[in-house]
Amino acid sequence: MENFVVSARKYRPSDFKSVVGQQHITTTLKNAIKNNHLAQAFLFCGPRGVGKTTCARILAKTINCQNQTADYEACNTCDSCLAFNNNNSFNVHELDAASNNSVDDIRNLVEQVRYPPQQGQYKVYIIDEVHMLSSNAFNAFLKTLEEPPKYAIFILATTEKHKIIPTILSRCQIFDFNRIQIKDIGEHLKYIASEEKIEFEEEALRLIASKADGALRDALSMFDLIVTYSAGNKLTYLDTINNLHILDYDYYFKVVDALLEESIAKTLLIFDEILKKGFDGQNFVTGLSEHFRDLMVCKDPQMISLLEVSESAKERYVAQSKQASLSFILSALNICNYSEIHYKASKNQRLHVELALMKLAKLPQAISLAALAQEDSKKKA
Incomplete structure (x- = not known):
């Protein structure tokens, strides 16, 4: 029996053009790659479930791609892209600051930065929930963030920008992610439903999109729940209001x-x-x-x-x-x-x-x- 993969993972965007509702971010990043104007430190901030970590991963994959397409997307066929897609790329390092927030954790990361990539052009460090770092950890990170080696790029992601100290903010190129519009979430749910061959009522998808409050990941979790409830064949408005406990x-x-x-x-x-x-x-x-x-x-x-x-x-x-x-x-x-x-x-x-x-x-x-x-x-x- 094949293991079930939640929609948020199965349909996670693998390139910039498939990112939902963040065109102002993806266009800027693609232009930076095109013109070779990549900053060495990025700060992606915005509500949960809007694509911050996803965009960070796509950027990391694209800048190390050996055969970028004409519109500056990753090819998904070269050795670097395949290694990234299989989660065994040595050029991309992810750190969860919620559980690795001490000075020692940051010192270990800084130590890793000293070594250049064995293959590819850049080593990319994605630090999720960066606002959870302790004050001492932030201070230990300052010098490296200001003057990193040419091959090192830092992408910090946070839902609480106001908790990050000004000295970190001043060293980063800041990208503000928007809540995703109900219409965009609805269209994406339609696409997934058609891919999974699930019949649906448009009003049900609109209700899920509205209830998600701009977070696509929340919408996909609700979508999976209601599809499971309806035995996976049809998604109706009545099932949706009953499951999400919404007043008709x-x-x-x-x-x-x-x-x-x-x-x-x-x-x-x-x-x-x-x-x-x-x-x-x-x-x-x-x-x-x-x-x-x-x-x-x-x-x-x-x-x-x-x-x-x-x-x-x-x-x-x-x-x-x-x-x-x-x-x-x-x-x-x-x-x-x-x-x-x-x-x-x-x-x-x-x-x-x-x-x-x-x-x-x-x-x-x-x-x-x-x-x-x-x-x-x-x-x-």
Whole structure:
């Protein structure tokens, strides 16, 4: 029986063009290789799961490639590339600073730097989670980082740039990695699903991409989990919301419809059903705020591009936004925001949310009365 390989490893990019959502980084690195403007120390910083270590490895492989392609990618066929792909390259050294953060660990690394590569042009040192190095270890590293041998290149990676001392930052060329866009993650998941011959619903992939919060590795882990749950044949929206414990947006449409009808009974019954399914009151209020935000976006055709949902869901948002006035949506956002801020301090959290929902249900009436009062004052004037 063949061992299962998680998607994050199986589909890890092996060249710059396959890196997802970091074109500003990959273009700069390829131009540096093309023009022979390689710095000797790089700092890759950004959130988890966005490709920092992957880009460091691709850079290390590419600069030692013996037959670079016309667009300055690694050939993946020469001895150097094959050795790298098989994890037995003597020119690439990786150090996990989370578990090797002492002065002695850095001294051992500095000692290794003294010896030139036996084969290839560069020796590359990738130090992951570099912010975990102790203050003394940083200081022991300073001189080598400032004046390394010509064949040595250091690539430091971190999720917490602010923890790195300024003297290290000043010696590095800094690259800031972005959170990956929902659209880019969704497209990559589509590619993997087609490669694995898995049927999928686009709304399910969009939900995974949204839940990942810009981290592609998180999205791939969730993707593997849901594929396993569905016996590996089809990935559905229903399986996704059940597995990730996400409240179906259909509930928010029902709640807003009940609020526009000014029906307190309907609204509270829907909220009770949500609680019985095991969802937290604060998560519900947060989701309702996001729903009102999406309705507000739909009020202006120029802003609809800010709505990151499927086409079928977009039609529902546009239709519901036409039923609600902008005054109602803005007032609702204000009430939801207040409820979210004070949720944890409340002694009776269920009642706290129910009071907010009751206020929301009476908003249309309050807005109408305010409009009538304004008209009366104008007539008297």
